[in-house]
Amino acid sequence: xxxxxxxxxxxxxxxxELDRRAYRRGRERRSVLVxxxxxxxxxxxxxxxxxxxxxxxxxxxxxxxPEIALQxxxxxxxxxxxxxxxxxxxxxxxxxxxxxxxxxxxxxxxVFFPLRxxxxxxxxxxxxxxxxxxxxxxxxxxxTITGVRISPVxxxxxxxxxxxxxYVAEVIRAGIEAVHPSQRLAARALGLGxxxxxxxVVLPQALRKMTPPLMNDFISMQKDVGLISILGAIDAIAGAxxxxxxxxxxxxxxxxxxLFVLLAIPTIRLTDWYTAKLxxxxxxxxxx
Amino acid sequence: MTALLRATGIRKSFGDKEVLRGVDVSLAQxxxxxxxxxxxxxxSTLLRCLNLLEPIDDGQIFLGDEDIxxxxxxxxxxxxxxxxxxxxxxxxxxxxxxxxxxxxxRVVLRTPRRAxxxxxxxxxxxxxxxDKAKEHPDHLSGGQQQRAAIVRAxxxxxxxxxxxxxxxxxDPELVGEVLELVRRLSEDGATIMMATHEMxxxxxxxxxxxxxDAGRIIEEGPPAEVFGAPREARxxxxxxxxTA
Numbered sequence: 001x002x003x004x005x006x007x008x009x010x011x012x013x014x015x016x017e018l019d020r021r022a023y024r025r026g027r028e029r030r031s032v033l034v035x036x037x038x039x040x041x042x043x044x045x046x047x048x049x050x051x052x053x054x055x056x057x058x059x060x061x062x063x064x065x066p067e068i069a070l071q072x073x074x075x076x077x078x079x080x081x082x083x084x085x086x087x088x089x090x091x092x093x094x095x096x097x098x099x100x101x102x103x104x105x106x107x108x109x110x111v112f113f114p115l116r117x118x119x120x121x122x123x124x125x126x127x128x129x130x131x132x133x134x135x136x137x138x139x140x141x142x143x144t145i146t147g148v149r150i151s152p153v154x155x156x157x158x159x160x161x162x163x164x165x166x167y168v169a170e171v172i173r174a175g176i177e178a179v180h181p182s183q184r185l186a187a188r189a190l191g192l193g194x195x196x197x198x199x200x201v202v203l204p205q206a207l208r209k210m211t212p213p214l215m216n217d218f219i220s221m222q223k224d225v226g227l228i229s230i231l232g233a234i235d236a237i238a239g240a241x242x243x244x245x246x247x248x249x250x251x252x253x254x255x256x257x258x259l260f261v262l263l264a265i266p267t268i269r270l271t272d273w274y275t276a277k278l279x280x281x282x283x284x285x286x287x288x
Numbered sequence: 289m290t291a292l293l294r295a296t297g298i299r300k301s302f303g304d305k306e307v308l309r310g311v312d313v314s315l316a317q318x319x320x321x322x323x324x325x326x327x328x329x330x331x332s333t334l335l336r337c338l339n340l341l342e343p344i345d346d347g348q349i350f351l352g353d354e355d356i357x358x359x360x361x362x363x364x365x366x367x368x369x370x371x372x373x374x375x376x377x378x379x380x381x382x383x384x385x386x387x388x389x390x391x392x393x394r395v396v397l398r399t400p401r402r403a404x405x406x407x408x409x410x411x412x413x414x415x416x417x418x419d420k421a422k423e424h425p426d427h428l429s430g431g432q433q434q435r436a437a438i439v440r441a442x443x444x445x446x447x448x449x450x451x452x453x454x455x456x457x458x459d460p461e462l463v464g465e466v467l468e469l470v471r472r473l474s475e476d477g478a479t480i481m482m483a484t485h486e487m488x489x490x491x492x493x494x495x496x497x498x499x500x501d502a503g504r505i506i507e508e509g510p511p512a513e514v515f516g517a518p519r520e521a522r523x524x525x526x527x528x529x530x531t532a
Binding site: 013014016017 | 297359
């Protein structure tokens with residue numbers, strides 16, 4: 001529950017109200033102090049437990065060796081840029097391809113039956129198929145049968161697009177269908193055509209509903225681009241692996257892991273913030 | 289008559305908008321008070337402030353002798369002493385009618401399920417909804433849902449019942465059955481404050497009428513006076529639109 005914010009009153013509050021506000025402020029101050037104290041106590045407890053755990057020394061040695069971390073960082077960082085490249089391309093291709101599939105799935109009319117079935121089959125198949133199998137089948141399969149050398153970055157984009165378009169298409173479709181049919185009717189009643197209705201009325205409203213789940217898929221995508229190391233791309237994880245095998249130490253993986261987490265945090269926070277904002281807007285009318 | 293519920297100098301703003309600008313109301317035991325006024329005049333906000341659903345910015349509210357606007361009181365305990373019915377029913381869609389009615393008894397008052405259900409069925413039977421007890425709200429008509437919502441509000445024997453434009457969302461032919469239930473509640477001696485646009489009903493059932501305009505009560509009195517010979521120009525103007 002949010003704390004009580006007195007409105008911008010144009011009158012002078014009574015002594016009683018001032019007294020109540022002082023009391024509430026006192027309670028808030030106390031809450032903050034209690035939160036600080038409990039956080040400190042908890043942190044000390046965790047810290048004491050960790051450093052006194054038998055084996056902490058070897059965990060530190062194999063996972064958190066600062067020297068090896070420094071040694072690994074340039075390689076991991078260079079690889080990480082490749083991951084970002086794949087991610088950037090994939091966002092565009094996934095958005096386009098997923099929108100196409102979603103629209104195909106929502107087309108009405110008997111003529112479009114085969115397209116609807118095809119789109120449905122596609123989303124079923126690629127949502128069910130483990131990403132690693134897609135990587136093996138397409139990442140290794142396509143160059144083998146075509147006999148053409150394709151850059152692992154491009155193959156990575158292909159595989160990520162194939163898999164994530166299926167998820168994103170379903171999110172888009174659910175968003176489109178969540179827009180109340182009366183909105184569609186109102187648009188058609190004004191004489192807008194199918195595509196115009198979709199573009200001017202349905203999609204803008206659907207987008208609002210879709211954003212939180214889409215951001216969720218984006219977060220998973222940020223991590224899954226790490227799997228392209230399987231295709232031989234020298235990405236962050238491959239870079240980490242090379243240093244790890246030289247030093248017989250896991251610290252490089254920790255470094256790569258931290259980079260991926262740092263990449264995800266802004267998106268995660270943005271999602272939280274946006275979801276909260278949406279909720280506020282939806283509920284704003286409900287209390288008056 | 290001493291007041292069961294008494295509020296003085298209630299002020300409430302939402303952002304820059306001052307919705308209540310110093311409202312005094314009182315409600316005696318067994319009294320039925322009708323709150324009339326245009327949309328946006330602050331009727332709903334006043335009701336929500338009275339049972340602490342909205343924190344007030346100034347003023348004081350007494351229930352019995354207790355100052356319930358004191359931040360030290362337990363607001364949940366206070367709200368349990370009120371029953372409120374909303375314009376849009378707000379029944380819980382995932383629960384059967386019976387579970388809707390018994391929820392507060394079971395969870396807040398910790399009445400055993402069997403006793404709570406017996407009492408709920410008795411109440412539902414009296415308003416002719418006993419056969420709908422096992423249904424979910426979406427299988428009921430608007431009037432039935434609103435009657436079920438009223439039963440939910442009174443199932444815990446609240447000291448004060450607040451009705452917030454309970455017929456405004458109903459089809460005209462369903463309004464009658466809901467108002468009939470309110471009339472029976474008042475005949476049974478319930479203490480009621482209702483915001484309403486049903487002027488004929490207010491005139492008929494209320495003991496006292498308050499006219500709320502732009503966050504202030506500008507006229508109050510027995511229905512015969514307020515409806516028959518309103519003193520304020522604003523009141524006459526408002527009522528003229530209903531009789532036109």
